[in-house]
Each structure stands twice: as C-alpha cells, then as structure tokens.
Amino acid sequence: MSLYERLGETAGIRTAVDDFYRRVLGDPELAGYFEGVDLAGLHSHQTDLLVQVTGGPAGYTGRDLAAAHQGRDISPEAFDRVVAHLVATLTALGVGEADIGAVGAALTAHRDEVVASETAA
Numbered sequence: 001m002s003l004y005e006r007l008g009e010t011a012g013i014r015t016a017v018d019d020f021y022r023r024v025l026g027d028p029e030l031a032g033y034f035e036g037v038d039l040a041g042l043h044s045h046q047t048d049l050l051v052q053v054t055g056g057p058a059g060y061t062g063r064d065l066a067a068a069h070q071g072r073d074i075s076p077e078a079f080d081r082v083v084a085h086l087v088a089t090l091t092a093l094g095v096g097e098a099d100i101g102a103v104g105a106a107l108t109a110h111r112d113e114v115v116a117s118e119t120a121a
C-alpha cells in the first residue's frame with residue numbers, strides 16, 4: 001500500500017491540508033507570510049503536490065517550489081514551524097510515525113528552494 005493510500009487518498013490528503021493551513025494561519029509567526037494570498041488556490045496546489053509525491057496520480061500544476069517562494073523572505077525558523085505544523089496535523093489524524101517521518105523528510109529535502117538564501121538581495 002502506498003503512502004498515498006495510507007493517508008486516505010486524495011480525500012484524506014485534502015482533510016490533512018485543510019487542518020495544516022488552519023494551524024499555519026493561526027500561528028502569529030507565520031500568518032503574515034500568507035497575507036493577500038489566494039488561499040483556495042494554495043490549498044488545491046498543496047493537495048495536488050502531496051498526492052503526487054506520496055504515490056497518487058500526478059496532477060500538480062503549480063509553480064516549482066523555488067519560483068513559488070522566491071522573494072518571500074522565508075526564514076529557516078519559519079520553515080521549521082511549517083514542517084512542525086504538518087507533523088502535528090498528521091499526528092492528530094493518527095498517521096503512523098514512520099509515515100510522518102517520510103513526509104517530513106520529503107519536505108525537508110526542499111528546504112533550500114523555500115528558505116531565503118542569506119545572499120539574496
């Protein structure tokens with residue numbers, strides 16, 4: 001069974017993404033990054049991406065992660081908080097520890113594309 005199936009396929013992943021953004025937007029240290037963002041579009045792209053990377057159908061049509069996050073001045077601390085919220089979501093939904101580790105590792109692999117580099121203007 002793929003991770004996609006264990007997460008409850010697209011419906012389960014959508015539920016997880018909703019819970020995840022509730023946590024992120026409710027975090028005063030993160031909410032500012034999302035001001036003025038089209039949240040419906042973000043939910044849908046984030047769901048498609050997670051479906052795709054966990055072994056479900058490939059349907060992600062958003063920008064690549066470097067382009068989506070460029071110029072947002074995302075700090076390493078903000079990145080870690082976002083990952084922690086996703087771990088909290090998956091824990092609350094009863095996802096197993098090994099699967100949470102796999103999702104966490106998949107996200108952390110993209111750290112350099114998301115976090116602002118110190119030399120960026």
Ligand code: HEM
Nearest residue numbers: 033034037045046049062063068074078079082107110114
């Ligand atoms: C590995 C971790 C992350 C992944 C996989 C991820 C994934 C995504 C995806 C798929 C999109 C949609 C792109 C599109 O619609 O074209 C997006 C947009 C966005 N992300 Fe992330 N993200 C991550 C970390 C973060 C962090 C740490 C922050 C801020 C603290 C953040 C803030 C945003 C914002 C503000 C947008 C909206 C961009 C826009 O609509 O113009 N992301 N992210």
